[in-house]
Amino acid sequence: MTVRRRVLILVSAVAVLAAVGLASVLHASARADRRDHVQAGGPRVTPGAVTLRDPGRLVFRNMAWGPHRDELTAVPADAPGGPRTASGLKCLRFYAASGAGVCLQAVHGAVSDTYRALVLDSRLRTVHRYDVPGIPSRARVSPTGHFAAWTAFVGGDSYAGTDFSTRAAIVDTRSGELIPSLEAFRIVRDGHPYRAADANFWGVTFAADDRTFYATLATKGRTYLVRGDLRRRTVTTLHADVECPSLSPDGTRVAYKKRVAGLPKDAPWRLYVLDLRTMRETPLAETRSVDDQAVWKDARTVVYALPGDYGADLYEVPADGSGRAHRISSAAVSPAYLD
Amino acid sequence: MYVADSRASTSAHAAVRPSAGRRRAAVAPTVLALGTVSLVTDVSSEMVTAVLPLYLVSGLGLSPLGFGLLDGIYNGFSALVRLVGGHFADRGGGRHKWVAGIGYGISAVCKPLLLVAHALTPIGVVLAADRTGKGLRTAPRDALISLASTPGTRGRAFGVHRAMDTAGALLGPLAAFLILRATVDGYDAVFTVSFCVAVLGVLVLVLFVPGGRGGPGGPGEAAPAERPTVRAALALLRRRDLRRITVCALLLGLATVSDSFVYLLLQRRLGVPDRWFALLPLGTAAAFLLLAVPLGRLADRVGRWAVFLAGHGALLVAYALLLTSWHGAGLPYLVLALHGGFYAATDGVLMAAASDSVPDGLRSSGLAVVQTGQALTRFACSLLFGAAWTVWGDRAALAGAAAALAACAAFSLTLRPERTVTA
Helix, strand or coil, X not given: CCHHHHHHHHHHHHHHHHHHHHHHHHHHHHHHHHCCCCCCCCXXXXXXXXXXXXXXXXXXXXXXXXXXXXXXXXXXXXXXXCCEEEEEEECCEEEEECCEEEEEEEEECCCCEEEEEEEECCCCCEEEEEEECCEEEEEEECXXXXXXXXXXXXXXXXXXXXXXXXXXXXXXXCCCCEECCHHHXXXXXXXXXXXXXXXXXXXXXXXXXXXXXXXXXXXXXXXXXXXXXXXXXXXXXXXXXXXEEEECCCCCEEEEEEECCCCCCCCCEEEEEEECCCCEEEECCCXXXXXXXXXXXXCCEEEEEEEECCEEEEEEEECCCCCCCXXXXXXXXXXXXXX | CHHHHHCCCCHHHHHHCCCCCCCXXXXXXXXXHHXXXXXXXXXXXXXXXXXXXXXXXXXXCCCCCCHHHHHHHHHHHHHHHHHHHHHHHHHHHCCHHHHXXXXXXXXXXXXXXXXXXXXXXXXXXXXXXXXXXXXXHHHHHHHHHHHHCCHHHHHHHHHHHHHHHHHHHHHHHHHHHHHHHHHCCXXXXXXXXXXXXXXXXXXXXXXXXXXXXXXXXXXXXCCHHHCCCHHHHHHHHHCHHHHHHHHHHHHXXXXXXXXXXXHHHHHHHHCCCHHHHCCHHHHHHHHHHHHHHHHHHHHHHHCHHHHHHHHHHHHHHHHHHHHCCCCCCCHHHHHHHHHHHHHHHHHHHHHHHHHCCCCHHHHHHHHHHHHHHHHHHHHHHHHHHHHHHHHHCHHHHHHHHHHHHHHHHHHHHHHCCCCCCCC
């Protein structure tokens, strides 16, 4: 083959490949545009004032298509499928309690996305702002509103990197003091001090005493429920195979996702409730795999997200293992019941 | 050829490439073509690598934890693939180009498969196939580079190739994020464009890299004893020079802490803010990119072995800086520059050094043996380092690695191959 011929082949191939690449980009971008238009049959969303001191209301990230996609929206807690009031604030993950909120959002930079955490006051104004080292995953605020926590996935950077880790941070919402990673806490496992380079924490949930929290510790391929002490800076393992714990309002039970043996690798979890006094596990009536940190709607009901047509839908199920799960709102994620 | 390689650098190769041999001579077109293939392919693969965590978590809603569990098993398999690839590339008088082409092709085909793989298991399989392609192509590609350059300019040839390769790795994430920005979560567009770019890489290889059969030097010149059989490949280790190089590479690999640990140490010990954490590999890559050619040229002039060992010296200094209690503002930059310099002084230079000791007919196999050994000891080092970190903490683990590196480097100094080629 002559050089001329080879160059000709290359140029034609570049033209074809560029056309294919361009077409895929245009196709994806047209699809993105469609998401900015309201979908027929979707929930009605209107802009309005949203505050975090509004008992009887439920705030979540609205995922319905339209101009208010990804914004925090409020609905009556007893009619979560009804019309939504959009706040104008976009968050990937959100939680609120006692008039304090935490919003994890993406910052679109020139060459890459970065993430940050905003600590919000009751009128959704930013009080503190922190860098988040990876993709936001879980967010919580203590019942008192004095502490907030978040978890991020920190990606691997090797070739076709598959080594992920998590980073869990806790912040004092009053002073702004940040604990960037729970890995700095001393670990007590089965009564002995424990140290591991591969220790990962995620899914923090707070008790009402401004000192105790619960979280998941993963090390050597196992997960544990740990009880943390913010003053002594320790975590103590309590129970194995617990992920994303969520403490009940009375502080006696933990709703969590449990990796159940024999389930498929991509859908390995079931919702359970653990009684912290008896350490008895109760499987809940939800039959699908749940990858979420549940929230307690009240002392008897937990609410969680499952994948849906527009990203995620919210479901509720009784916390005692009875009844069955049902959908309460579509195109919604990261719910917080206001008090 | 082998004898010609080790002493007189001009005669045999000058016949193939009359312009080569001079210090200022142009880099062989084949090397530039392979550099282009690597650049383009790295753009393609790094596009996927950069968005993969985001895609798994935000796009598919999967939890990526525990995803790396099979990495250990896969590392072993990948090593095997590399050796097999090297062996097949040498058979039939040198099919380097075609084995490398299959490797690039497998990785290209994996990109559109990501569009249809929506669960962890299929995605894991696709990524494994992608890495199989990478394992398959590395040794034949390096063999082609070494066969296309004269012994006296190999350091520079590998330097040029590694610089182009790294440039691609830096451009890939940028391209991916520009597409994601234009399409709002258009991961399918990223994978499609990545596929198109990968196909382009394969095309450049097919069109512009001369066929393996009868490459420079030709297959017929290999002595019967060096026929590319498995036994001959294993017999390579009986050659004192190659054995020494391999032993040194293995020993030094055993004391080379993996990149992720280096970045973790940088963050923990020097307090690099979280938002910069993802940018640390870019620092290493930038230094690698800038230093690959100058250090390759230096290796041609002062000897590959000297530069290779000096590279490990740079790594040792980086460890020492991480161990000091001095926390200057410029320290992270210095550590990253040394880390990138370490790669620039060792990655391509080791291949250039090993090429001097392997006959043309067994070039892929020989390079595969060195690369595989190095990869395996580095993996062993990761495991040991992780364990040491667990038991003694990060500072003690790093001090141990530094001591091991110093010891291995001192030992390597005594093993220094006698016949080092300089231009």
